[in-house]
Amino acid sequence: MSVYVYSIVATTHPQGLEGLDGVGKPPSTLRTVRTEDLSAVVSDAPEELRPKRRDLAAHQAVQERLMADGTVLPLQFGFTTADDDAVREVLEERVEEFTERLEALEGCAEYHLKAAQEEEAMLRQILRESDEARALNEEIRSGTGSPDLPLALGELVSKEVQARQDRLAGQVLDALRGFAREESGSPPAGNDFLSVSFLVERDNEKSFLAAEQDLAKELGEDFDLRLLGPLPAYSFV
Incomplete structure (x- = not known):
């Protein structure tokens, strides 16, 4: 057997x-x-x-x-x-x-963090901050624009979403990696822009958890940070 x-x-x-x-x-x-x-x-x-x-x-x-x-x-x-x-x-x-x-x-345990931003909130942010996206959206809504405009707007928004998610992922990692001995990322799924595991020393757990809570408050209600742990260190074996 x-x-x-x-x-x-x-x-x-x-x-x-x-x-x-x-x-x-x-x-x-x-x-x-x-x-x-x-x-x-x-x-x-x-x-x-x-x-x-x-x-x-x-x-x-x-x-x-x-x-x-x-x-x-x-x-x-x-x-x-x-x-x-x-x-x-x-x-x-x-x-x-x-x-x-x-x-x-x-002396360590694993903490796994997944992060997402509400899709509608990100789209509103893009339309508010991107002159090009806002102009395309207004032209589409007027009903006088080219039939190709929705596709152009979709491609522009897709690029903006990816760029913003990359920046957000970097922001989250920069805020937390100083409290961890190691980190191990995995491809995010669904609406998540980040999926990462941190190897945290027991002596640093309180500081790590406090930093994660401070980050969640800083990002605001449009963001969903889901932290699991302490876990067996599967990601670091």
């Missing part, structure tokens, strides 16, 4: 997993695969593994329990390998890499 891998920790980590179940139905039993320097928390992998709520919760519960007692390299949901020997081989081959990453994550 294949093995499901949850996390990698130092062998000296307490690894208190009592009362927790692994993924699968019925739930699998958690165990550790150890080498001299590192340990991996694993269980038998179910034959069919899908991101169901119970299994996602089981995976997350392992990370949170381990985080409470020390530094963790959390693996993304669904990572499996052949057997315990394969896990042990990887721990031995990559011991320096994993140890360095554990040291980099020590």
Whole structure:
């Protein structure tokens, strides 16, 4: 049977997993695969593994329990390998890499921020501040302009939106990155103009959270900043 891998920790980590179940139905039993320097928390992998709520919760519960007692390299949901020997081989081959990453994550947690601006508010802002966009819009509304004007206005607005979102993303990053040890961006989805994770030292958490709140007030009600954390440092493994 294949093995499901949850996390990698130092062998000296307490690894208190009592009362927790692994993924699968019925739930699998958690165990550790150890080498001299590192340990991996694993269980038998179910034959069919899908991101169901119970299994996602089981995976997350392992990370949170381990985080409470020390530094963790959390693996993304669904990572499996052949057997315990394969896990042990990887721990031995990559011991320096994993140890360095554990040291980099020590005393830190991940915070993930997504940011968006209300679409209507941005469009009003563009029409208010762009003479060209405002002139095109007025000509279209007059009903006397060329049939090509709506397309021209759409292209102009699209460029303006992208430029403004890029500037806003830079503004947000500049306001917060000074409170983080590392940052890791991902492509924003939907109306978001920013999706980024920050690796924040525990000693800096209050300052980071205060800076995020100050930024939200500065940007105003037209903006939606959604901050999640503290989280296992998935983005920095």
